[in-house]
Every structure is written in structure tokens, then in C-alpha cells.
Amino acid sequence: MSRFATIDVGTNSVLLLVAERAPDGRFEPVLERAEITRLGRGVDQSRRLSPEGMEATLEVLTRFADEARALGAEGIAVSATSAARDAQNGAEFLEAARQRAGVTVEIISGALEAQLSFAAVYSDFATDAAGPLLVVDIGGGSTEFIFGNRAGTVEFRHSYDVGAVRLTERFVHADPMTAEDRARIETSLRETFAAHPHPPAPPGSVLVGVAGTVTTLYAIQHAIDPYDAARVHGGTLSLGELKALADRLCQLSLEERRKLPGLQPKRADVIPAGALILLEAVKALGLDGCRVSDRGLRWGLLAHRFGAGAAHS
Numbered sequence: 001m002s003r004f005a006t007i008d009v010g011t012n013s014v015l016l017l018v019a020e021r022a023p024d025g026r027f028e029p030v031l032e033r034a035e036i037t038r039l040g041r042g043v044d045q046s047r048r049l050s051p052e053g054m055e056a057t058l059e060v061l062t063r064f065a066d067e068a069r070a071l072g073a074e075g076i077a078v079s080a081t082s083a084a085r086d087a088q089n090g091a092e093f094l095e096a097a098r099q100r101a102g103v104t105v106e107i108i109s110g111a112l113e114a115q116l117s118f119a120a121v122y123s124d125f126a127t128d129a130a131g132p133l134l135v136v137d138i139g140g141g142s143t144e145f146i147f148g149n150r151a152g153t154v155e156f157r158h159s160y161d162v163g164a165v166r167l168t169e170r171f172v173h174a175d176p177m178t179a180e181d182r183a184r185i186e187t188s189l190r191e192t193f194a195a196h197p198h199p200p201a202p203p204g205s206v207l208v209g210v211a212g213t214v215t216t217l218y219a220i221q222h223a224i225d226p227y228d229a230a231r232v233h234g235g236t237l238s239l240g241e242l243k244a245l246a247d248r249l250c251q252l253s254l255e256e257r258r259k260l261p262g263l264q265p266k267r268a269d270v271i272p273a274g275a276l277i278l279l280e281a282v283k284a285l286g287l288d289g290c291r292v293s294d295r296g297l298r299w300g301l302l303a304h305r306f307g308a309g310a311a312h313s
Contacts, residue, residue: 003030004306005068005076007061008298009105011040011083011140012165012270013212014057016064017298018071027302030071032229034212035060036266039093040083040141044166049087054096062101077305078105079297081113083141113137114146114157116300121208121293122152123303124234128291131204136281137296138213140165140270143277145198145285156199160192164213164274176253177272185273189280201285209237210296212267213274217245218292219262220271227262233294239282242289246275 001020008015015034019027037056039049068076084090084107097105117137125133135146141163147156171184218235219227249272257268282290
């Protein structure tokens with residue numbers, strides 16, 4: 001069977017997927033990896049990718065591309081999102097990736113990012129939903145709301161400039177987070193979600209959360225350590241669980257959070273803000289919780305670039 005790879009370069013982390021395409025067109029994972037590199041550190045203030053963030057990301061990107069080739073990947077698609085879109089020196093990163101990793105990084109638009117994330121969710125959750133599917137995609141630099149219909153078509157999307165890294169850098173000034181820090185984050189989120197109105201969640205809607213913040217919160221809730229995608233994917237976080245998680249994470253110190261089962265130590269500094277984003281998103285949509293997907297943008301990109309009928313390059 002043919003093998004292909006996708007690499008998702010985000011504001012906070014880099015994710016690798018190598019998968020085989022079966023004769024029926026379905027993809028089965030061969031290898032999945034994720035590493036936190038903080039490409040977007042400081043971008044919110046400087047509008048530039050830092051040398052440290054670029055170097056860490058390029059090192060992981062090169063290693064992931066080598067692993068994909070070693071596993072026989074016939075093609076490698078690499079996407080970059082929020083941080084690279086926002087940065088004035090994004091072109092410098094793209095050229096370095098071409099020279100060092102031998103890959104072409106495509107900075108995808110917010111619209112395509114939403115389409116790919118929704119496609120990944122739709123393939124796994126459409127049969128579970130009595131009504132429309134909604135997706136919340138929480139990244140390091142931005143958060144997307146995506147509404148889709150039963151036919152798999154995106155009907156509404158909006159990208160909000162609130163992400164776990166961005167809000168931590170803007171508002172968190174103490175360890176542990178103070179009540180004032182938390183209040184500033186919550187106020188910012190509520191104002192942001194209200195300033196760009198979204199449709200009300202239709203009756204019977206199922207909300208699915210994707211990306212590392214959501215999967216990490218589920219892993220913490222259930223003390224899944226080491227991380228096991230099979231135990232996380234398809235899980236549910238209730239509104240009550242999200243409130244309790246946010247309270248717990250905001251009250252713990254950084255060192256205490258680093259010891260929590262299910263939490264990658266490198267994510268410990270930004271997970272309180274991430275928990276608040278998910279909590280406020282669920283509340284803004286008027287829902288009582290969300291499902292959890294371990295298969296986000298990289299899976300949608302896989303089908304988009306290497307699925308049946310796609311032009312491979």
C-alpha cells in the first residue's frame with residue numbers, strides 16, 4: 001500500500017502523521033508524533049518569528065521529514081498556520097525549511113485550515129451526530145469556530161486571535177495565575193467571541209474539540225499517561241468537568257502542573273489559558289460539553305493532498 005505523510009507546523013507544536021492508503025481509499029496511521037517547539041513565541045508582540053522558535057521548529061521538522069522518508073512516504077505535505085501567517089519574517093522560515101528539511105511549507109489560509117479541520121472531524125464523528133457538527137480548534141495563536149452541515153459542507157467559520165500561547169503571553173504575569181490574570185483572560189475571551197457573532201448552535205449539534213489543548217485536557221482529566229490516542233479520541237468533556245479542570249489548572253503552580261499525569265511538561269505553562277479558551281467557547285456556544293478528536297488538521301490535509309483523486313506532489 002502507498003504511504004504518505006503530513007506535517008502540521010503550528011504556533012505551539014509540530015505534528016507528524018505517516019499513513020498508508022488502502023485500496024478502498026481509507027488511511028491507516030503508521031506513525032504519529034508531536035513535539036512542542038513554540039514557533040510562535042513572542043509573535044503576538046514582535047510580529048516576528050524568534051530565532052529560538054525557528055531553530056527548534058526547523059530541527060524537529062527536519063527530523064520528522066527524515067522519519068517519513070525512512071518509512072517510505074511517497075509524498076510529504078507540510079502546512080503552517082497562525083504564527084507563520086502573522087510573522088513579518090515568515091518567508092525566511094519557509095526558505096530555511098526548504099534548504100534544511102527538503103520540504104515545501106505551505107502557509108494555508110484560515111479558510112482552508114477550517115475546511116481541513118472540519119473534514120477530519122466529519123469523517124470520524126458524522127455518524128455519531130444527530131444534528132450538525134461544530135468544531136472548535138484551539139491553537140497556540142488562534143481559535144477557530146467551524147459549523148458544518150450533515151452533508152459535510154462548512155457553512156460558517158471564524159478565526160479568533162485567541163490562542164493558548166497568545167493569551168498566556170498577554171495576560172499571565174504571576175505563578176500561579178492570579179485571580180486578576182484569570183479575569184483578564186476571561187474578559188478578553190468573552191469580548192472576542194461576542195464581537196464577532198456566530199450563529200446559535202442548532203438543536204442537536206455535536207461540538208468536537210481538536211488540537212493539543214483539547215486532547216491534553218482529556219488526558220489530564222483521565223490521568224492518561226503515557227498519552228494514548230486510542231483512549232483519547234472520541235472521548236467527552238462535560239461543561240462541569242471543564243469548569244473543574246480550569247479551576248484546578250489556574251490554581252496550581254507551573255511546577256505542580258508539570259507533574260500532572262497526562263500533561264506534557266512543555267505544555268504546562270500555557271494549559272491554564274487553553275482550558276479557559278475551551279470553557280468559554282463551550283459556554284459561548286450554549287452547549288453542555290464537547291467530544292474530543294485526536295485527528296485534526298494533519299488528517300484533513302492527508303485526504304486533501306493524497307486522497308483518491310488528489311493531485312500528488
